[in-house]
Amino acid sequence: MKAVITNKLTKKFGDFIATNAITFEVEEGEIFGFLGANGAGKTTAMRMLCGLLTPSSGEAQVAGFDVYTQTEKIKQNIGYMSQKFSLYEDLTIRENIKFYGGIYGLRLADINDKTAGILEKLQLQNVADALTASLPLGWKQKLAFSVAMLHQPKVVFLDEPTGGVDPITRRQFWEMIYEAASRGTTIFVTTHYMDEAEYCNRVSIMVDGKIQALDTPKGLKETYRVDSMDGVFQILARGTSTK
Amino acid sequence: MNAIIVDNISKAYGNIQAVSNVSFEVREGELFGLIGPDGAGKTTLFKMLVTLLFPDQGRAVVNRKDIVKDFLQLRTQVGYMPGKFSLYQDLTIEENLDFFATVFGTSIQENYDLIKDIYVQIEPFKTRRAGKLSGGMKQKLALCCALIHKPEVLFLDEPTTGVDAVSRKEFWDMLKSLKQRGLTILVSTPYMDEAGLCDRIALMQGGKILAVDTPQDITKLFQRPLFAVKAAETFRLIQDLRNASFTHSCYAFGEYLHLALEHEITSSDIETYLASHNHRQIDIKRVDPGIEDCFMDLISQTSVPAQS
Numbered sequence: 001m002k003a004v005i006t007n008k009l010t011k012k013f014g015d016f017i018a019t020n021a022i023t024f025e026v027e028e029g030e031i032f033g034f035l036g037a038n039g040a041g042k043t044t045a046m047r048m049l050c051g052l053l054t055p056s057s058g059e060a061q062v063a064g065f066d067v068y069t070q071t072e073k074i075k076q077n078i079g080y081m082s083q084k085f086s087l088y089e090d091l092t093i094r095e096n097i098k099f100y101g102g103i104y105g106l107r108l109a110d111i112n113d114k115t116a117g118i119l120e121k122l123q124l125q126n127v128a129d130a131l132t133a134s135l136p137l138g139w140k141q142k143l144a145f146s147v148a149m150l151h152q153p154k155v156v157f158l159d160e161p162t163g164g165v166d167p168i169t170r171r172q173f174w175e176m177i178y179e180a181a182s183r184g185t186t187i188f189v190t191t192h193y194m195d196e197a198e199y200c201n202r203v204s205i206m207v208d209g210k211i212q213a214l215d216t217p218k219g220l221k222e223t224y225r226v227d228s229m230d231g232v233f234q235i236l237a238r239g240t241s242t243k
Numbered sequence: 244m245n246a247i248i249v250d251n252i253s254k255a256y257g258n259i260q261a262v263s264n265v266s267f268e269v270r271e272g273e274l275f276g277l278i279g280p281d282g283a284g285k286t287t288l289f290k291m292l293v294t295l296l297f298p299d300q301g302r303a304v305v306n307r308k309d310i311v312k313d314f315l316q317l318r319t320q321v322g323y324m325p326g327k328f329s330l331y332q333d334l335t336i337e338e339n340l341d342f343f344a345t346v347f348g349t350s351i352q353e354n355y356d357l358i359k360d361i362y363v364q365i366e367p368f369k370t371r372r373a374g375k376l377s378g379g380m381k382q383k384l385a386l387c388c389a390l391i392h393k394p395e396v397l398f399l400d401e402p403t404t405g406v407d408a409v410s411r412k413e414f415w416d417m418l419k420s421l422k423q424r425g426l427t428i429l430v431s432t433p434y435m436d437e438a439g440l441c442d443r444i445a446l447m448q449g450g451k452i453l454a455v456d457t458p459q460d461i462t463k464l465f466q467r468p469l470f471a472v473k474a475a476e477t478f479r480l481i482q483d484l485r486n487a488s489f490t491h492s493c494y495a496f497g498e499y500l501h502l503a504l505e506h507e508i509t510s511s512d513i514e515t516y517l518a519s520h521n522h523r524q525i526d527i528k529r530v531d532p533g534i535e536d537c538f539m540d541l542i543s544q545t546s547v548p549a550q551s
Contacts, residue, residue, distance in 0.1 A: 036407070037407040037409055037410065038377060038378045038379055038405075038406060038407050038410060039377045039378070039379070083405070136281075136282050137280070137281040137282055138280065138281075160405065163404060163405055163433075164280060164281035164401075164404055164433045165280055165281065165433075166279075166280030166281075166433075166448065166542060167280070167435060167494075167535050167538055167539050167542075168494070168539050168542060168543060169280075171494050171495050174495060175478070175481065175495075178477070178478040179478070182478060192405065192406065192407055192408060192411075193434075194408055194497075195495075195496060195497035198497040198498045199477070199495060199497075217498065228497065228498075229497070230408055233407075233408050233409065234408065234409055234412065237407060237408070237409045238409050
C-alpha cells in the first residue's frame with residue numbers, strides 16, 4: 001500500500017490557484033522531501049493531506065484514507081509537527097507527553113511506558129518536570145518529533161522541523177527520522193536546508209503550485225547537471241513569480 | 244576605525260544568562276556575521292546594541308556613541324531589522340515606509356537612492372497592506388524601512404530564517420551592494436553556509452562567542468584529518484563509523500558523511516574497515532573542513548541541556 005497518493009490535487013482560493021493539479025505517490029517507509037520556495041504552495045498541499053483543508057478538485061489518499069470523506073481517520077493515522085507550534089511551553093516535558101498521549105487516545109499505562117522510553121532515549125530524565133519553555137529549541141524539536149510518533153502513525157508530516165536548530169542537534173534529528181523510516185514510518189518533510197534534501201529518498205520541488213521535478217537527489221543532480229541539491233533548487237525554484 | 248566595539252557585555256533574564264562576557268569589534272564598512280543557532284544570544288546582543296535593552300555589565304560603542312549614555316543620538320544612526328516582522332500590518336507598503344521616514348525626520352525622496360534597488364521590487368504592490376504580503380516581500384519592505392533614514396550601521400537579526408534558498412541568495416546580493424556603499428552591517432544567521440559571505444564572523448552558542456575571524460581563517464581551528472565518506476546504506480554507515488576506533492566524530496553532510504579522525508590513517512584503511520562491515524559502493528575522499536565542521540567541533544562539548 002502507498003502511504004500517500006494524489007491525483008491532480010488542486011486548491012483554489014478565489015482566482016488564486018495555490019496548489020495546481022499535483023500528482024505523486026509516496027511509498028511506505030520512504031523519506032520524502034517536499035521542497036519549494038516560500039509561497040510555492042507547500043503548506044496548502046500539506047494541509048489538504050493532513051485532512052485540515054478540503055481540496056477544490058482532484059483526489060488524494062493518505063495512509064489509505066480519502067482526504068474528502070475520511071479526514072478523522074487520516075488525523076488518527078498521521079503525526080504532525082512544525083517549527084512554529086508543537087508543544088505547550090507552559091507544560092512540563094512530562095505533561096506534554098501525557099497530554100498528547102491522551103489526545104491520541106492512548107491508555108494511561110501505555111502513556112507511562114512511552115514517557116519513560118522517550119525521556120530515556122532523549123536523555124531528558126533529569127529535566128522531565130521542568131517547563132518545556134526552558135529547553136533549547138533543538139531539544140524541543142526532538143521531543144516534538146517523539147510526541148508526534150506517540151501513537152505510531154503510518155505517516156508523519158514534518159513542516160520545517162529543523163529551522164534555527166544548531167548543526168549537531170539538526171543531525172541528531174535526522175538520525176531520528178532515519179530510524180523511524182527504517183521501522184516503516186513514512187516521512188513527509190519540508191526544509192530550507194539543502195543538505196537535508198540530500199538525506200531524502202526522493203525529493204519533489206514545487207514551483208508556482210505545480211510539482212516541477214520529482215526524483216531521487218542523485219537523479220535530480222544528473223538531470224540538471226549540478227553537483228548539489230542547492231544547485232538543483234537554484235535552477236528550478238524561482239519559477240515565474242516576481243516576488 | 245571600528246564601527247562597533249563590544250567590551251565584555253552581559254545580560255541575564257532572571258536566572259537565564261542570555262549573553263555572557265561577549266567582546267568583539269566590527270570595522271567600519273565591514274559585513275560582519277554573528278553565526279549561531281536559536282538561543283545563542285544573538286537577539287539579546289542586537290537589542291543592546293540598538294539601545295532597546297541596557298546591558299547588566301560591560302560596555303559597547305556603536306558609531307562612536309555609547310549605547311547607554313548616548314542612546315538617543317545613537318538611535319538615529321542605526322538601522323534595525325528585527326527577526327520578528329515588526330512593521331504595521333494594517334498600513335500599506337508605501338504608508339509603512341513613509342511612516343518610518345517621517346519618524347526619523349526625513350522623506351522617502353531624500354534617501355530614495357539607497358533603497359531604490361530593493362524598493363522597485365515591491366513597488367508594484369505599494370498599495371497592499373503589509374499584513375497581506377508574502378514572506379519575501381515583507382523582508383524587502385522591512386529592509387527598506389531600516390534603511391530609509393540612511394543609517395551608518397545596519398543591524399539585521401536573522402533576516403533569512405525560514406526563507407527559501409533562492410530568496411536567501413537574493414537577499415545576500417542586496418547586502419553586498421549595500422556594503423559597497425560603505426555601510427557597516429552586522430547580520431545574524433543560523434545558516435552556516437551564509438557565514439562564507441561575510442568579511443568576518445563570530446561563532447556564538449549559549450550566550451558566548453566561541454571564535455572570531457575571517458571565514459577562511461576560522462576553519463584553521465579545525466585540526467583533525469577530515470574525510471567525506473559515502474556508501475549505499477547511509478544510516479548503517481553512520482553507526483559503523485561511530486563505532487570505529489579511529490573515529491573522533493561522524494556527521495551527515497549532504498550526500499556524504501564527514502568523518503573526523505582521532506589520528507592520521509589513510510583512506511584505504513577506512514575502506515578496509517568498511518568493507519569488513521559489508522558496505523557497498525564505498526566512496527572516500529579527503530576534504531577541507533568548512534565553517535559548519537568547525538562550529539560543530541567547538542560546540543560538541545555542550546550539547547546536553549542543563550538542569551533548570
